[in-house]
Amino acid sequence: MNTTRALYVKARSDELQLFIAVIESGSISAAAEQAGQSPSAVSRTLARLETKLGTTLINRTTRRMSLTEEGKYFFERAKAILQDMEALEEHLALRQQAPSGRLRINAASPFMLHAVVPHVAEFRQRYPDILLELNTNDLIIDLLEESTDVAIRIGALADSTLHARHLGSSPLNLLASPAYLQRHGMPRCVEDLLSHTLLGFTRNEGLNQWPLRHSGGDRWPINPALGASSGDTLRELALAGEGIVCLSHFMTHHDIRDGRLQVLLADFNSGHRQPIHAVYYRNTQLALRIQCFLDFMQDKLRIYAQ
Numbered sequence: 565m566n567t568t569r570a571l572y573v574k575a576r577s578d579e580l581q582l583f584i585a586v587i588e589s590g591s592i593s594a595a596a597e598q599a600g601q602s603p604s605a606v607s608r609t610l611a612r613l614e615t616k617l618g619t620t621l622i623n624r625t626t627r628r629m630s631l632t633e634e635g636k637y638f639f640e641r642a643k644a645i646l647q648d649m650e651a652l653e654e655h656l657a658l659r660q661q662a663p664s665g666r667l668r669i670n671a672a673s674p675f676m677l678h679a680v681v682p683h684v685a686e687f688r689q690r691y692p693d694i695l696l697e698l699n700t701n702d703l704i705i706d707l708l709e710e711s712t713d714v715a716i717r718i719g720a721l722a723d724s725t726l727h728a729r730h731l732g733s734s735p736l737n738l739l740a741s742p743a744y745l746q747r748h749g750m751p752r753c754v755e756d757l758l759s760h761t762l763l764g765f766t767r768n769e770g771l772n773q774w775p776l777r778h779s780g781g782d783r784w785p786i787n788p789a790l791g792a793s794s795g796d797t798l799r800e801l802a803l804a805g806e807g808i809v810c811l812s813h814f815m816t817h818h819d820i821r822d823g824r825l826q827v828l829l830a831d832f833n834s835g836h837r838q839p840i841h842a843v844y845y846r847n848t849q850l851a852l853r854i855q856c857f858l859d860f861m862q863d864k865l866r867i868y869a870q
Contacts, residue, residue, distance in 0.1 A: 732865030761807035764788030
């Protein structure tokens with residue numbers, strides 16, 4: 565049991581509040597007046613608290629009182645515990661309200677189309693008073709300039725003044741259509757890719773480092789024979805049999821399930837996963853409509869956890 569939890573178990577919240585009142589008011593009599601109790605009752609509460617904890621918290625004389633070292637530590641932790649309790653009560657109270665208002669979401673078009681749009685009907689049924697606005701942009705945007713409440717970003721986050729919440733992660737897979745494999749054959753090892761048509765990104769060169777284990781490491785850099793700026797464009801090219809692509813599972817899992825795309829070189833996959841974050845301004849982190857959406861999306865993204 566950690567120290568904070570041990571303090572909470574041994575001391576009741578009313579005892580913590582009274583102890584803090586004594587310290588902040590500067591005297592037992594002042595704390596007693598605030599609490600509507602007699603000074604003797606407050607003294608008994610402090611004595612009972614010290615007995616529970618097995619230590620002296622306050623050195624008391626007829627003229628002055630001062631915190632012991634243990635008392636100083638307990639005072640800081642007691643305040644933190646009460647603040648946590650107040651925050652929890654506030655959060656639970658908010659959850660009883662019906663979330664409402666306009667909620668502007670921004671995400672790259674592949675994520676919006678494949679990971680958000682399929683769940684919009686359920687979200688709207690659950691939260692009918694939230695007015696959704698879904699905007700797409702494949703570049704990092706300024707939330708304030710674009711009037712955005714939440715932006716969903718795929719991949720590692722740069723340092724930012726924004727608040728970020730991790731929603732999940734999605735594996736990357738090498739994929740090709742059955743038609744392409746019938747014409748060009750199945751690659752059996754990483755080096756076999758050198759004789760295949762590879763599809764890659766034109767804007768984000770980091771996405772052309774495929775997660776494959778080989779003699780030189782666990783990333784395989786490619787030079788695309790055919791490039792595109794959009795993941796959805798690359799997906800369509802792969803579906804059309806134009807080559808081998810490396811895409812995130814969130815946008816291709818239905819294609820894999822239905823046999824339109826086939827996973828390649830799974831035994832060589834280094835297991836890299838793309839983190840998925842929601843970013844938003846810190847002063848909006850308690851907005852109930854935002855909290856509901858983040859909880860909802862985090863739950864939906866659990867299918868990629870394995």
